[in-house]
Amino acid sequence: MSTATAGRRIPRPASAPAGRRPGYGRYLLELVLIAVAVVFLFPVYALVTLAFKTPSQIADSPLSPPTSPTFDNFGNAWSEASLGSALVNSAIITALSLLLLIVIGSTGAYYLARCVSGLGYGLYVLFLLGIILPFQLGMIPLYKLVDSLGWLGTYQGMILFYTGIQMPFTIFLYTGFIRALPPDYAQAALIDGCNHRQAFTRIVFPLLRPITGTVIILNAVFIWNDFFTPLLYMGGSGKETVPVAVFSFVGQYVSDYGLVFAGLVLAALPILIIFLLLQRYVIKGFAGGIKG
Structure with missing residues (x-):
């Protein structure tokens, strides 16, 4: 120990409080952000999913992933509505x-x-x-x-x-x-x-x-x-x-x-x-x- 630090008490880092996990607040914040992202992305998922379904598939299961995606909707939308x-x-x-x-x-x-x-x-x-x-x-x-x-x-x-x-x-x-x-x-x-x-x-x-x-x-x-x-x-x-x-x-x-x-x-x-x-x-x- 050098003479400059002799006699000086070096503080020790405070230990984590008992019964509390390190980083618990960070994990909780990440879960909240993931939940918010899911809420905002759900309309996008519904929009894209329904765009690739036929009317019968939409009536049977509107929000499930399309089993047989169709691109006819895009062609019909482009021509019929003069898109x-x-x-x-x-x-x-x-x-x-x-x-x-x-x-x-x-x-x-x-x-x-x-x-x-x-x-x-x-x-x-x-x-x-x-x-x-x-x-x-x-x-x-x-x-x-x-x-x-x-x-x-x-x-x-x-x-x-x-x-x-x-x-x-x-x-x-x-x-x-x-x-x-x-x-x-x-x-x-x-x-x-x-x-x-x-x-x-x-x-x-x-x-x-x-x-x-x-x-x-x-x-x-x-x-x-x-x-x-x-x-x-x-x-x-x-x-x-x-x-x-x-x-x-x-x-x-x-x-x-x-x-x-x-x-x-x-x-x-x-x-x-x-x-x-x-x-x-x-x-x-x-x-x-x-x-x-």
């Missing part, structure tokens, strides 16, 4: 709406985040009110507006609707992220001779990749899965989106649930792929970091 054209319609509406939300939302949020006047704060509060108030309150005026523009049953009517409805939420996400960024990057660009537009597009916007991924995922899921608005604005136009097309399988007296669930599986695949590609940006975007 291919519905996927194209949903893709066009979703992609163009996201483009406008990203361009307008990021630009407006940059001004709100860097503006120190009362006007900027007032506009930001106004956008927050747009998140709190449900858009169903304005469905009738919005419908009349789109009808007066002659945009019922058109892509631009749906794109205008989704851009306006989701803009407050997009502004909220972008503003919080930009406020967490140091302003030195844009100021350095301004000193080097760039104007505000060039400083934003060349310096600030590339740093917004995490929150842009979050904006894409959250808005795409809402737009892609929305049923009521396309039914109201696009019903009978021949440009129905995927949820409206799948709904055509359900009738008042007859419902082919095999086709319904096969259509749901096909409809969920594109948005699932987007989520898997961009999921790492969700946490980064909410955390407010600048690493992409």
Whole structure:
């Protein structure tokens, strides 16, 4: 023993309490998480299982694994409900709406985040009110507006609707992220001779990749899965989106649930792929970091 530690009492590690297993709390937490995962995965299991069954198999044992899986439901769902054209319609509406939300939302949020006047704060509060108030309150005026523009049953009517409805939420996400960024990057660009537009597009916007991924995922899921608005604005136009097309399988007296669930599986695949590609940006975007 060295002279520095001589005479000093070295504390011993405390022993585990008698009658208690080490790691018991950890095992209990794992069991709870497994149970929660089973609860969340059960609807996915039911969806995929029913998609591969015939109507007779669904009637006999709906939740048992399919003994003889059939792929006819997917082919019939693609042809009978015109699911291919519905996927194209949903893709066009979703992609163009996201483009406008990203361009307008990021630009407006940059001004709100860097503006120190009362006007900027007032506009930001106004956008927050747009998140709190449900858009169903304005469905009738919005419908009349789109009808007066002659945009019922058109892509631009749906794109205008989704851009306006989701803009407050997009502004909220972008503003919080930009406020967490140091302003030195844009100021350095301004000193080097760039104007505000060039400083934003060349310096600030590339740093917004995490929150842009979050904006894409959250808005795409809402737009892609929305049923009521396309039914109201696009019903009978021949440009129905995927949820409206799948709904055509359900009738008042007859419902082919095999086709319904096969259509749901096909409809969920594109948005699932987007989520898997961009999921790492969700946490980064909410955390407010600048690493992409």
